[in-house]
Amino acid sequence: MERKRLNRGESMAVLALLLLFLGCRGPRQTREAVVPEPAPTPGRMGTGPWLLQLHQSNLWVRTPSGDAGYALTRSGRVVSEMLGRHELGWTSVAISPDGHQVAYVETAENPGANTIGGWSLLWVVNADGSGRRLLVDLREHLPPEGVIRAGPILWSSDGSRVAYVLYSYEKKPRSRTRLPLAIVDAVELATGRRETLFQWPERGSSFEPRGWSVERGEFYFTFERETPSPPEFTPWGVGDFITLRLGSGESTRALPAQGSLSPDGQHLLLLPSMLRWGDKLGPPLWDGQELVVPQDFSSFLVQRVAWMHGQPVAYITTYRGAECIFRTPPPVLYRLEVGGSSPRVERRTEYPWLLVLELSPDDAYVLMAVVARHPQDRGGCELHAFESLLVAERSRFEASTSLEELIAASVRVDDPASQLGRPLQGFIGWLR
Numbered sequence: 230m231e232r233k234r235l236n237r238g239e240s241m242a243v244l245a246l247l248l249l250f251l252g253c254r255g256p257r258q259t260r261e262a263v264v265p266e267p268a269p270t271p272g273r274m275g276t277g278p279w280l281l282q283l284h285q286s287n288l289w290v291r292t293p294s295g296d297a298g299y300a301l302t303r304s305g306r307v308v309s310e311m312l313g314r315h316e317l318g319w320t321s322v323a324i325s326p327d328g329h330q331v332a333y334v335e336t337a338e339n340p341g342a343n344t345i346g347g348w349s350l351l352w353v354v355n356a357d358g359s360g361r362r363l364l365v366d367l368r369e370h371l372p373p374e375g376v377i378r379a380g381p382i383l384w385s386s387d388g389s390r391v392a393y394v395l396y397s398y399e400k401k402p403r404s405r406t407r408l409p410l411a412i413v414d415a416v417e418l419a420t421g422r423r424e425t426l427f428q429w430p431e432r433g434s435s436f437e438p439r440g441w442s443v444e445r446g447e448f449y450f451t452f453e454r455e456t457p458s459p460p461e462f463t464p465w466g467v468g469d470f471i472t473l474r475l476g477s478g479e480s481t482r483a484l485p486a487q488g489s490l491s492p493d494g495q496h497l498l499l500l501p502s503m504l505r506w507g508d509k510l511g512p513p514l515w516d517g518q519e520l521v522v523p524q525d526f527s528s529f530l531v532q533r534v535a536w537m538h539g540q541p542v543a544y545i546t547t548y549r550g551a552e553c554i555f556r557t558p559p560p561v562l563y564r565l566e567v568g569g570s571s572p573r574v575e576r577r578t579e580y581p582w583l584l585v586l587e588l589s590p591d592d593a594y595v596l597m598a599v600v601a602r603h604p605q606d607r608g609g610c611e612l613h614a615f616e617s618l619l620v621a622e623r624s625r626f627e628a629s630t631s632l633e634e635l636i637a638a639s640v641r642v643d644d645p646a647s648q649l650g651r652p653l654q655g656f657i658g659w660l661r
Contacts (some may be wrong), residue, residue, distance in 0.1 A: 283655035293620035306335040320381035328590035328661040347379035356660040385492025408432035440490030491535040500528040541567040544585040589659040611652040618643035
């Protein structure tokens with residue numbers, strides 16, 4: 230029997246019926262595509278200086294005066310996560326050591342696509358908005374079983390890799406406290422290769438990365454165990470500052486302390502913090518060497534260490550923070566300088582109430598905050614309350630003879646109509 234061939238009209242009708250049938254089956258379920266945002270016009274940054282600000286879940290680049298700037302992201306999904314406790318600083322956005330790149334994390338566009346808490350996407354972008362790349366998509370590379378939250382991110386000191394923390398919790402639904410294990414992974418920018426740097430074997434209530442020195446082959450973090458009972462044995466709940474040697478996996482445990490790594494990864498400043506019962510508060514250490522400090526220097530009151538980039542110099546601010554009952558002493562500013570055989574810390578007496586936050590990558594500008602000097606401006610028991618956020622040329626900062634003279638020579642960057650508390654209105658640091 231001869232097979233009948235369809236003419237053109239009949240073929241089109243059959244095709245239409247087939248498409249209609251397929252359409253009735255409903256759309257195929259797919260994960261939303263991750264599309265990089267368009268880059269700003271090349272050369273948009275100009276000469277600077279430029280500040281990075283996190284505002285309404287987006288990143289913005291602007292001059293201190295606010296007369297120029299642009300959006301670095303437009304997704305509205307950048308995670309806003311600060312350091313734990315009452316510290317100043319951000320864990321969800323990180324500027325590269327040279328100031329040329331920004332790493333940041335986002336939630337997924339579709340909440341149902343998130344496999345774990347915290348964030349799903351890790352991006353890197355040049356400071357001028359070009360070269361945006363997705364480094365890690367935790368929906369594509371599922372973390373180990375039990376990991377339910379993605380945490381802080383951190384640059385390596387040479388700017389070649391970005392580390393990130395994954396928290397793995399015990400599966401004990403009836404437990405009053407669920408303490409996580411911390412897994413530290415890293416991704417290489419040049420190749421996209423991912424690796425696990427280490428997994429800390431102890432569970433604790435806090436794990437905060439503090440630095441990654443490629444030059445020294447070391448990773449630094451603070452770790453706090455669950456507060457024992459009775460709580461008076463650790464009256465302040467301060468964790469240990471730990472140095473982990475990545476090659477051997479060996480770690481050294483210091484007394485409860487704060488640690489700060491220089492931007493070039495070459496030097497480590499260790500500042501003993503609050504005492505535990507039976508412990509002795511040791512001296513501050515610079516690369517293991519004892520520092521000569523003024524008698525009034527209280528390392529456990531250090532609120533901020535701001536490093537210069539071109540030389541081993543740091544400005545250290547001690548500040549107790551606002552208190553409800555006792556009178557709070559003003560912040561005290563010190564300068565750490567390594568010269569000769571004896572590194573020293575010297576007090577700067579001309580700037581009470583000043584908190585130095587960060588120096589620009591070329592050391593030409595200083596970002597600083599003036600702590601609220603009047604009780605009515607401190608918001609009761611609020612720990613951090615500031616009058617203003619300022620930028621000054623470093624030459625003016627070092628030459629001024631009083632706080633009022635420095636304020637007059639500075640540019641105010643915060644919005645006076647909005648509250649200026651611990652988040653510092655989202656200002657993160659300097660770019661170039």
